[in-house]
Amino acid sequence: MAALVTHSPILIIAIPLLAAFLTPLIGRLSGKARNVLVLGNLAFVAFLVFALTRDISVNGIRVYTLGATSPDLTIPEGVMVPVRIILEVDGMSMFMAIIWTIVSLAATIYSLAHIAKETGQNRFYTLLLLMVAGAYGMMFTGDLFNLFVFLEIASISGAALIAFRTRFADTQEGGFKYIVISAIASLMVLFATGLLYGQYNLLNIAALAKVMEYTTLDKIALVLLLIAFTMKTGMIPLHMWFPDSYTVAPASITGMLVITSHACMYAAFRVCFSLYGGISDTYVVGWIITVFGLLTAFIGVTMAVYQTDVMRFMSYHAISQLGYMWMGVGVGLAVLGNPELLYTYGRDAMAGGIFHILNHAMYKPLLFFTGGALFHVTGTRDLTKMGGLAHKMKWTAILYIIGTLSISGIPPLNGFSSKILIYESVYHFHPILTIMGIIVSILTLASFIKAFHSAFMGAELPMYKQIREVPVPMLIGMGILAFGIVFITLFPGQVSRWIIYPAADALIDQLSYIHAVMGVVP
Amino acid sequence: MTFIRESGYAFWNPLIWFIAFIGVMAVVHFIRMRGQEKYKKGSAQAQIFVCGEEVPEPDKRHIRVTNIYWGFFETLKEYYNSILRPHTGIINDYIIWFVAVMALTAVILLIVGLTK
Numbered sequence: 321m322a323a324l325v326t327h328s329p330i331l332i333i334a335i336p337l338l339a340a341f342l343t344p345l346i347g348r349l350s351g352k353a354r355n356v357l358v359l360g361n362l363a364f365v366a367f368l369v370f371a372l373t374r375d376i377s378v379n380g381i382r383v384y385t386l387g388a389t390s391p392d393l394t395i396p397e398g399v400m401v402p403v404r405i406i407l408e409v410d411g412m413s414m415f416m417a418i419i420w421t422i423v424s425l426a427a428t429i430y431s432l433a434h435i436a437k438e439t440g441q442n443r444f445y446t447l448l449l450l451m452v453a454g455a456y457g458m459m460f461t462g463d464l465f466n467l468f469v470f471l472e473i474a475s476i477s478g479a480a481l482i483a484f485r486t487r488f489a490d491t492q493e494g495g496f497k498y499i500v501i502s503a504i505a506s507l508m509v510l511f512a513t514g515l516l517y518g519q520y521n522l523l524n525i526a527a528l529a530k531v532m533e534y535t536t537l538d539k540i541a542l543v544l545l546l547i548a549f550t551m552k553t554g555m556i557p558l559h560m561w562f563p564d565s566y567t568v569a570p571a572s573i574t575g576m577l578v579i580t581s582h583a584c585m586y587a588a589f590r591v592c593f594s595l596y597g598g599i600s601d602t603y604v605v606g607w608i609i610t611v612f613g614l615l616t617a618f619i620g621v622t623m624a625v626y627q628t629d630v631m632r633f634m635s636y637h638a639i640s641q642l643g644y645m646w647m648g649v650g651v652g653l654a655v656l657g658n659p660e661l662l663y664t665y666g667r668d669a670m671a672g673g674i675f676h677i678l679n680h681a682m683y684k685p686l687l688f689f690t691g692g693a694l695f696h697v698t699g700t701r702d703l704t705k706m707g708g709l710a711h712k713m714k715w716t717a718i719l720y721i722i723g724t725l726s727i728s729g730i731p732p733l734n735g736f737s738s739k740i741l742i743y744e745s746v747y748h749f750h751p752i753l754t755i756m757g758i759i760v761s762i763l764t765l766a767s768f769i770k771a772f773h774s775a776f777m778g779a780e781l782p783m784y785k786q787i788r789e790v791p792v793p794m795l796i797g798m799g800i801l802a803f804g805i806v807f808i809t810l811f812p813g814q815v816s817r818w819i820i821y822p823a824a825d826a827l828i829d830q831l832s833y834i835h836a837v838m839g840v841v842p
Numbered sequence: 843m844t845f846i847r848e849s850g851y852a853f854w855n856p857l858i859w860f861i862a863f864i865g866v867m868a869v870v871h872f873i874r875m876r877g878q879e880k881y882k883k884g885s886a887q888a889q890i891f892v893c894g895e896e897v898p899e900p901d902k903r904h905i906r907v908t909n910i911y912w913g914f915f916e917t918l919k920e921y922y923n924s925i926l927r928p929h930t931g932i933i934n935d936y937i938i939w940f941v942a943v944m945a946l947t948a949v950i951l952l953i954v955g956l957t958k
Contacts, residue, residue: 501936504940540948558940560936601954608950626922628908731856731859737854771907774905
């Protein structure tokens with residue numbers, strides 16, 4: 321067991337990667353065996369993630385050096401800098417890994433029924449496991465080049481999964497847009513990595529952070545990294561590809577893509593806090609992120625309320641909610657250089673933003689899954705063609721209501737817990753942030769009521785008299801996320817103490833991040 | 843075990859909300875129990891009444907998504923016209939936005955650097 325925990329950082333990435341290549345082979349023998357392999361694999365990885373989380377909560381940051389005689393030997397003898405591939409796992413990495421574990425498991429169970437009638441399921445599950453491995457890699461890697469590699473793995477598999485249902489023309493367009501945007505973002509990350517490597521001969525984030533001089537080239541590298549990752553998360557005005565791609569993917573994949581967006585957001589946080597946290601311009605960068613976050617929240621929701629395609633509607637809401645996270649963490653970054661303000665409200669703002677990532681990771685995939693359930697049953701995403709579906713889809717309607725109340729921040733649902741934390745703390749930075757946040761919340765509720773009425777309410781329509789509730793695996797997938805919502809709703813204090821504040825502190829404490837790889841920083 | 847979520851400026855306890863919710867539900871149930879006792883489910887009492895007019899078929903009387911918040915969109919027509927314009931669906935346009943935002947951010951950081 322101890323050896324399993326010791327090697328868990330690499331096993332969490334390697335096991336789904338290996339299973340991805342086994343999946344088509346097993347799938348040729350039996351579809352059921354393949355499904356057992358995929359689910360068993362993800363369940364085992366979930367066990368490793370929770371074991372590693374417990375270990376990190378007790379022992380602090382874990383580093384894992386590949387190819388070294390000992391995993392914690394980051395700098396070989398006779399060398400001054402880390403040269404091997406190093407995984408560095410702290411509170412923020414584990415926070416993201418927990419989210420990814422829950423959502424990928426729920427999405428896979430949902431997929432068992434959602435894509436049951438599609439051809440090419442071996443390829444589907446292979447790509448799904450590749451995306452799982454890629455996103456874990458992004459969360460655990462300690463160096464910039466491997467961040468690029470894992471970003472590529474997650475992006476390429478994501479694009480192929482978006483375009484998976486080849487019988488629809490719009491899936492091909494969505495997949496194409498996703499791969500173009502991802503390729504450009506990855507290229508910018510590679511370019512920025514090259515700029516930093518050219519100056520410092522280093523790729524490791526901790527090592528780079530220790531010697532960072534913040535030259536003009538460093539500033540350009542920061543801009544390349546930041547804007548590339550923010551585009552991948554769908555920050556306005558770089559969001560336009562987001563609904564085009566997310567709308568057309570199978571709903572289970574859309575739910576997972578939301579978390580890959582969070583992984584890119586995590587990468588941006590890692591760049592801003594762990595790599596560039598020691599520079600003097602965090603105030604300006606924090607303001608830039610906060611302003612774009614505000615625009616993202618407001619424009620996202622006003623675009624969402626206008627939509628008539630249920631998945632497009634959900635996509636714009638995903639963009640809008642990401643704005644809250646950017647606002648919270650942006651405020652924390654802006655006051656990072658001022659310890660008094662940081663511990664008066666900055667840390668709480670960051671915790672609010674990070675808490676909202678967790679809540680969003682529960683309710684947004686759930687809402688995408690309910691949108692997928694509507695499509696599964698009616699064969700259309702067009703809300704103008706729906707109505708009265710609650711008569712036959714009672715469970716889906718209840719799950720939709722749970723998601724709606726949560727995303728709208730209605731007490732006592734979990735969305736309220738994170739939003740109130742953001743509202744209270746960012747108010748001290750600038751009151752307009754709180755005011756706009758509340759307006760966005762009101763518009764969110766209004767738009768979800770509109771969609772709920774259109775799809776579920778009203779008399780039973782003649783064309784939908786023969787439909788039935790979605791299959792059980794889809795309900796289980798949605799149920800897992802609804803359970804997550806209820807759990808966080810009941811225990812917001814515990815969840816904050818266990819994973820939210822440790823994640824925020826991991827970002828704030830740059831010295832510990834550097835120390836874990838480089839030894840004691842003078 | 844505590845449910846209290848302390849944010850530093852207030853506290854949050856979902857348990858109080860659940861108790862309040864159950865209380866409100868009890869009041870609603872009490873009021874409902876005092877309703878019309880002679881109501882018969884499935885009888886003419888339960889039919890839709892529109893001033894004696896013929897009631898349209900379900901698919902004709904369902905208020906569709908495009909009719910909801912019509913006034914909101916009409917009032918904000920200018921805003922929506924301007925905000926929908928950049929959503930061309932063409933990926934080349936999206937990349938122009940990417941380049942523009944990257945350039946703007948770079949200029950801001952470089953100018954801030956020069957002022958120090």
